[in-house]
Amino acid sequence: MNNTAVPARFLDESKALTCIHCGLCLSSCPTYLESGNENDSPRGRIHLMRAMQDGRLPLNDAAVRHIDLCLGCRACEAACPSGVHYGELLETTRDHIEKNHRRSWFQTLLRRFAIEKIFPYPWRLKLALLPAMALRGLRLTGLLPKFARDALDLVPEAWARDDPQDLTQRIAQPAKGRVGLIDGCVMSVLFARTNANTIRLLNAAGFEVVIPMSQGCCGALHAHGGRLDEARINARRNIDAFDAASLDAIVINAAGCGSTLKEYAHLLKDDPEYADRASGFNAKVRDLSEFLIEHPPLESPRDEALHAVSPAHTHLAAHKVTYHDACHLAHPQGITREPRELVKTVAGDRFVELSESDVCCGSAGTYNLTEPEMAERLQNRKIENILKTGALTVVTSNPGCLLQIQSGLRKAGRPDIKAVHITDFLCGDDA
Numbered sequence: 001m002n003n004t005a006v007p008a009r010f011l012d013e014s015k016a017l018t019c020i021h022c023g024l025c026l027s028s029c030p031t032y033l034e035s036g037n038e039n040d041s042p043r044g045r046i047h048l049m050r051a052m053q054d055g056r057l058p059l060n061d062a063a064v065r066h067i068d069l070c071l072g073c074r075a076c077e078a079a080c081p082s083g084v085h086y087g088e089l090l091e092t093t094r095d096h097i098e099k100n101h102r103r104s105w106f107q108t109l110l111r112r113f114a115i116e117k118i119f120p121y122p123w124r125l126k127l128a129l130l131p132a133m134a135l136r137g138l139r140l141t142g143l144l145p146k147f148a149r150d151a152l153d154l155v156p157e158a159w160a161r162d163d164p165q166d167l168t169q170r171i172a173q174p175a176k177g178r179v180g181l182i183d184g185c186v187m188s189v190l191f192a193r194t195n196a197n198t199i200r201l202l203n204a205a206g207f208e209v210v211i212p213m214s215q216g217c218c219g220a221l222h223a224h225g226g227r228l229d230e231a232r233i234n235a236r237r238n239i240d241a242f243d244a245a246s247l248d249a250i251v252i253n254a255a256g257c258g259s260t261l262k263e264y265a266h267l268l269k270d271d272p273e274y275a276d277r278a279s280g281f282n283a284k285v286r287d288l289s290e291f292l293i294e295h296p297p298l299e300s301p302r303d304e305a306l307h308a309v310s311p312a313h314t315h316l317a318a319h320k321v322t323y324h325d326a327c328h329l330a331h332p333q334g335i336t337r338e339p340r341e342l343v344k345t346v347a348g349d350r351f352v353e354l355s356e357s358d359v360c361c362g363s364a365g366t367y368n369l370t371e372p373e374m375a376e377r378l379q380n381r382k383i384e385n386i387l388k389t390g391a392l393t394v395v396t397s398n399p400g401c402l403l404q405i406q407s408g409l410r411k412a413g414r415p416d417i418k419a420v421h422i423t424d425f426l427c428g429d430d431a
Contacts, residue, residue, distance in 0.1 A: 009053055010053060011049055011089060012088070012089075013050075016046055016049065016050050016089055018084045019042075021043045023041075024079055024081060025041065025043060025079045025080055026041050026042075026043075028078065028358075029041050029075060030360045030378055031069055031070065032044075033359070034377050034378065034381070035374075039066045040066055040069055040070075042076035042080075042084075042086055045066060045067060046084070048063055048066055048067065051063075052096075059097065059101050064097055064101055067090070067094065067097060068371065069374060071360050071367055072367075073328075073331060073360040074328070074332050075330075075358060075359070078330070078331045078334070078358075087332060091224065091226065095226045095227070095228045096226075097226055107370070114369075115221060115366050116227065119186065120216070120221060120222075125185065125189045126189055129189070133155060135152055138152070146372075150376065151368075153410065154403045154404065154407050156403065176205070176206035176295070177207050177208070177249070178208045178210065178245075178246065178247055178248055179247055179248060179249045179250065179251050180211070180212060180245050180247045180250045181198065181209050181210070181250075181253075182218065182238075182250065182251070182254075184257055184399070185217050185218075187399055191421065193429065194424055195253070197423045197429055198288060200427055201288070201426060202251065202291075204297035204298055205292065205295045205296065205297045207248075207295070209251075210247070212244070214237070216234055216238060216241075217234050218234060218238065218257040219232070219233075219260055219267070220259070220260035223260055224260075224364075224365050225365075232268060235267050236268070236271075236274055238264075238281075239278060239281050242281065242284075243280075248284070249284050249285075250281070250284045250285045252285065252286070252287060252288065253287075253288040253397070254399055255287065255326035255328045255333070255397050255398040255401075256327075256400060258329065258333060259328035259329070259332045259333055261282075262282050262285050263282070264278040264282055265278040265281075287335055289339040289342055289422060290335055290338045292338075292342060292426075293341060293342070318350070319391070319392040319393065320350050320351075320389060320390050320392065321347040321350050321393045321394075321395060322351070322352050322353065322389045322391040322394055323339060323340055323354060324354055324357055324361065324386075324396040324401060325339075325357045325358040325396075326398035327360050327398075329398065339395075339397055343425065346425065353389075354385055354386065356381070356382075359382070360378055361379060361382040361401050362374070362375035362377070362379040362382065363375070363398075363404035364400070365400060368400075368404055375404075379404055379408040379411075383405070383409060383414075386405070387412065387414065391417070392416065392417050393417070393418050393425070395421075395422050396420075397422045402421060405419040
C-alpha cells in the first residue's frame with residue numbers, strides 16, 4: 001500500500017526554485033544520457049520532487065522509481081550555472097520517501113538489511129563475504145539468477161589483510177604534524193592494503209598518523225539512501241572520535257566518504273551541540289590527493305617498492321595509464337586536478353585522458369546492487385571508453401569504482417587491464 005498524503009514539507013522550496021530548467025545539466029546526467037527520459041534528468045526530478053511536496057503527484061511506485069534511479073553522482077551540480085544544491089534536494093526527498101512510502105519486501109530486505117546492517121560494520125561485512133567468496137565460482141554457471149551473479153562478480157578474488165595500526169608509528173621524528181585517518185567500512189575490509197599504503201605516503205610526507213578506534217561509518221550510505229537521522233548519528237560519533245585526537249588534518253582515501261565527511265556542517269546545522277564542532281571538523285577533512293599536493297612526500301614509497309621489481313611490473317613499466325574521476329571527488333568536492341598531477345608524477349607522458357572520465361561508472365555506493373540494470377549499462381559505457389585509451393592501468397580513488405571497473409573488465413575479457421587505487425599506484429603496488 002502506498003501513502004499518497006504529504007504529511008510535511010520536506011524540500012527547501014527556495015533551493016528547489018533555484019533550478020531554472022535551462023537543461024545545461026542534461027548532458028552531464030548519466031541516467032539521462034542512457035535513457036533520454038526527461039523524468040530521469042536532474043531538472044525533471046526536481047519537477048517531480050516539487051510536485052510530490054505540493055501534493056500534485058502521489059507518492060507512488062512510478063514517482064519513486066525516477067528518484068530511485070538517480071545515481072546521486074551530482075554531476076549536474078558541477079554543470080549548473082544557477083548553483084542548484086541538487087544533492088541536498090535529493091537526500092531530503094529520499095528521506096521523505098523512506099518515511100512515507102512502502103517498498104516491496106525484496107527492496108526492503110536489500111536496503112534495510114543487506115546494505116544498512118552489513119556494509120557500515122566491518123566485522124559484519126567480513127562475515128558476509130565468507131559465503132560470497134565460496135559462491136563466486138557459481139557466478140559462471142546458470143545456477144544463480146543474473147542479479148546474484150552480478151553481485152558476486154563485484155566481490156574480489158582476495159583481499160589484503162595488512163593492519164594499518166602496525167604502521168602508524170613508522171616515521172622519523174620530529175613529525176611535521178599529526179593527522180587522523182578515516183579507515184572506512186569497505187576500505188578497512190577489502191582494501192586494507194590501500195589503507196596501509198596511505199599511511200606510508202603520509203609518513204613519507206612527514207606526518208604521524210593516528211586511527212581513532214572509536215570512529216565509525218561516515219554515514220554516506222545512510223545519507224544517500226534517505227536515512228538522514230542515521231547519518232547524523234554517525235556524524236556525531238566521528239566528530240567525537242576525531243576531536244579527541246588533537247589533529248592538524250583528517251585524511252580520507254575514499255571519495256564517496258569524503259564528500260559526506262565534508263558536509264557534516266550541513267548535516268548537523270540544526271544541532272546546537274554539534275553545529276560548530278561539525279564546521280571545525282569539515283575544515284580539517286582532506287582527500288588524500290589534495291593533502292599530498294599540499295604536502296608532497298619527502299621520499300617516494302614507489303621508488304622503494306620498485307627496487308624489487310617483478311617481471312610483471314617490468315612488462316607494465318612502459319604501458320599507458322588513464323584516470324577515472326570518482327563522482328563524489330570530482331563533483332561535490334571539485335577535485336580533479338590534484339589526482340591527475342599525482343598520477344603524472346609516475347606515468348609522465350604515458351598518461352592518457354579517459355573520454356567521459358567524470359561520467360559515473362554505475363557503482364554509486366550500492367547503486368549497482370539496488371539498480372543493477374542501469375548500473376550495468378553505465379559499467380559497459382565506462383569499459384568501452386577505457387578500452388579505447390589503450391591503457392593497461394586505470395587509476396581511481398574510490399572503492400566502489402574499483403570494484404565496478406574490475407568487474408566490468410573481467411566481463412569484457414580484459415583481466416590484463418588493472419584498476420588500482422591512486423594510493424597503491426603511487427606506492428608501486430599496482431602490478
